[in-house]
Amino acid sequence: MKQEQIVPKPEKSKLLIPKIKVGIVGYGSYVPRYRLPAKEIGRIWGNEGGFPVREKAVAGLDEDVITMSIEAARNALKRSDISAEELRAVWVGSESHPYAVKPSGTVVAEAIGAPNDIQAGDWEFACKAGTEAMVAAMGLVGSGMGNYAMAIGMDTAQGKPGDALEYTAASGGAAFIIGSQESALVSIEASYSYVSDTPDFWRREYQVYPEHGQRFTGEPAYFEHVSGATQTIFAETGLKAADFAFAVFHQPNTKFPQRIGKMLGFTPEQIAPGLLAPVIGNTYSGAAMIGLTAILDIAREGDLILMTSYGSGAGSDSFVLKVRKPLALRRENALSTEDYINRRTEIDYATYLRYRGEIRMR
């Protein structure tokens, strides 16, 4: 009997199709407890309204991408039925790795109890480093090189004091363990990436803060790539917005994901559960991925979920995910993303400067 093709044959498709079908076997998120309201930033810089988010999450004095990645990774392991020793890769995508040279992945791997025989590099692609790591993990597992790979998207994003980005640049992210589809909580039905050389946002070596191209970051950058990736995955799978229960996009502010969702035919109800930017800000490499964790906390068996990330420079990774039965049984094994969001301690601007190391003594 002829096998039915769920996705088109590899040679004819733009989709990334692994030899072995893959899925998410564990997921976890982390949001630091401190919150800086946008109006507090506005108070300092003389702005009264029109803020891009309500407040943003701020990492504490003893937190960085490594410590936060460890938290999310442990949550992902709790929801999986594997031990850290079974991992074949621990990859961390971020644009705020604590070290310029020295991997974050090795520290995270050792802390969570992964063995020595793993891959442990770091990924960088502005805000889509985490989803790029997910695609790589799909490749590793999907080719049979390893059974399980962990992909993390985590940031303690830098915003220059007084710059528009200061309102949104936030801390947080998520970790996913990719494994074969049979044991997955969520199957990865399709994946596609769309990139171009588009200089909308960058930080060169030795620069403390990134620079951005103002309105150039909109139409030719975010909207072009997110819609380019999503529309291609629609075309290749034959799916449309109405087929999905939820959609989550990279969320540099509140408006962009709402607008792209509308442009692609999604309703506000499909977008709302994964739209966390208003309450935690833009967690950069973690933004789309932590939005997905909030959706997985509530999704039901059979639900289709679209996730499209965006990284400046520029590109988008788009995924079609389908919820499997084990999700409902495992999600209570770790703190939900909402739990982390509700764990909230408001700080003032001065405390924020201290926590983020912005006060230079000499």
Added chain:
Amino acid sequence: MRRTNDVYIIGLGQTELGELWDVSLRQLAARALKAACEDADNLAPQAIFVGNMLAANASRQANLAALVAEYSGLAGQVEGFTVEAAEASGGAAIYMANNAIRSGMIDVAAVVGVEKVTDVVGAGIESRLLSTGIDSDYEASEGLTLTGQTSLLLQRYLYENHLPREALANFPVIAHANAVNNPRAMFRRAIDTNAYRNAPVDTGGFNMYDVAPNADGAAALVLVRGDKVPKDLAHKAVRLASSSYITDRLALHDRQDLLFFEAAAVSVQQALLKASINLPDIDFFEYSDNTTLHAVLSLEAAGFASRGEGWKLATSGALTLQGELPVATMGGHKARGFPLGASGVFQVVEACQQLRGEAGANQIVHARIGMTQSLAATASAAATQILSL
């Protein structure tokens, strides 16, 4: 009757306006020039005059005439010059082309106004680029930007004439209404006076509707001596009845009267004299609404209104397309978009569209004589053109 020695505009070209991230300086200029040459039955220009303000700083590109000539397929065939007079560059370039033909040295000239603003993003546009049009040593170096300076003049205007801010609300309302029917315009949405009233006040007194938005864009004209107008031209040839250009003191502090645009006044007087017409003969005015203050002061300088009363023209309805003196008929700088050194050429293209009867839904009935005026910075230079059939 076509007069042999008069100058006629027989070719029009213009690009769309806005933040055209994927169109370069040379592409913009070439697109407009090619369109103008085609409109002029492909009569080859002997010289091109390029009006531009920012290219040397924003795109690190000078020597524009060679660039534009080559990219338009005219390399080795034309003389070429760049004319720079800040925001009045386009108007000044037309003045130079007019002189070249009237002098008898050439018969056919092309004018290209081109501006590429979005090669630079951020606060540097205002502080480093636009401020090159004011006095660098005595104004810009003290931290004054052009917009900041103009907003101070606006405050003085309102104070001296005992006016509320809302007095100027109708200038952007008229511009936006007219841009709705201009397919190339940057902002094609109508606004009402409430939008103006509710917009947060920025830079020392202006709100976002007071200041014309910087735009990328290019416009081009082909000008010929009267005896060279092609006989079977598919459209009307528009007579450049007169062109005048005058400079004023660069820095505001050297002027006798801050609220009178003297260069604007003198250039209108000279243009009227050269064209042998009177101000009431003007059917419509493509004025220089770089800001609402520019709009009101240019109306007063030209003599359309007494001092301190220019704002009344906007509230009385006189400046709408159906009024006695339509202005900014395709949206003006405020809504069509403000391509700085190219703006003076856009104005003349639009005036020619009116005179040729090609202004579509915005066509002014019985448009026979039009005036355009291009102002640099706070009117430190003014170019005025009078056009007729």
